[in-house]
Amino acid sequence: MKVINVRDIMIGEGMPKVIVPLVEKTESKLIDECVRIMEFNPDIIEWRVDSLSTVEDLYSVQRLLELIRGEIGDIPLLFTFRTIEEGGNKKVSLPYYKELLNTAIQSRLVDLVDIELNMDEETVNELVASAKEFGVYVVMSNHDFQQTPMKEEIIRRLCKMQDLGADIPKIAVMSTNTKDVVTLLDASQELRSKYLECPFIAISMGKMGIISRLAGEIFGSAATFASVVNQSAPGQIPISEVRNILHLINHYSK
Numbered sequence: 001m002k003v004i005n006v007r008d009i010m011i012g013e014g015m016p017k018v019i020v021p022l023v024e025k026t027e028s029k030l031i032d033e034c035v036r037i038m039e040f041n042p043d044i045i046e047w048r049v050d051s052l053s054t055v056e057d058l059y060s061v062q063r064l065l066e067l068i069r070g071e072i073g074d075i076p077l078l079f080t081f082r083t084i085e086e087g088g089n090k091k092v093s094l095p096y097y098k099e100l101l102n103t104a105i106q107s108r109l110v111d112l113v114d115i116e117l118n119m120d121e122e123t124v125n126e127l128v129a130s131a132k133e134f135g136v137y138v139v140m141s142n143h144d145f146q147q148t149p150m151k152e153e154i155i156r157r158l159c160k161m162q163d164l165g166a167d168i169p170k171i172a173v174m175s176t177n178t179k180d181v182v183t184l185l186d187a188s189q190e191l192r193s194k195y196l197e198c199p200f201i202a203i204s205m206g207k208m209g210i211i212s213r214l215a216g217e218i219f220g221s222a223a224t225f226a227s228v229v230n231q232s233a234p235g236q237i238p239i240s241e242v243r244n245i246l247h248l249i250n251h252y253s254k
């Protein structure tokens, strides 16, 4: 399994890395949120830019990227515009989605960029090439807020992401019963043992899925999303509690 070194955070090695989302809507609240989050020293910060009220203004996004980087220092930053189709907050045109991601990629202020698998293949290829050119790692993502697909389908989607050049394939699917959670975990352990050479993230959303946010070291998921001020998806747990459990699993599973 490849290990990805992002500002000395080794993704794919040891304990799953803890990613905390920034989801405030306005500049001042976003900066306050950054300050609060920094007290908890997350491994990675995700800016869910689709929450920003001025996301359609590239100048505002660029300025905020600079302010966020100023607050978070050397913590790796993941730039995510989650589309409405996959659980995000705002609808933008395809040309704007590309422009927004390219602005972030070319800013040299972000370390990782989220590219959704369900974009058309040409868009995905273009954005992956641009990220590679500027040395930004690609987290390729897919979400299902309604259900958990079959294990074979989860595996197929993550393998496709690897083939398309993702550095870190990622899937988050909703669980409505324990079988769904087992399906996601079973897909994870098979992805790790048989299919993927790169680190990946696999999450079962919702209350029953919380085990998938904690047991990545056992089943293969290389990172987990945790909350400080706000949740960005159902089932996220506060960072201190996640860290305690990750340490406990790390310690007693050896």
Ligand SMILES: O=C1C[C@@](O)(C(=O)O)C[C@@H](O)[C@@H]1O
Residues within 6 Å of the ligand: 021, 046, 048, 080, 082, 141, 143, 170, 172, 203, 205, 225, 232, 233, 234, 236
């Ligand atoms: O894709 C993901 C995972 C997530 O949906 C979760 O379930 O924790 C949270 C999102 O912010 C992130 O972009």
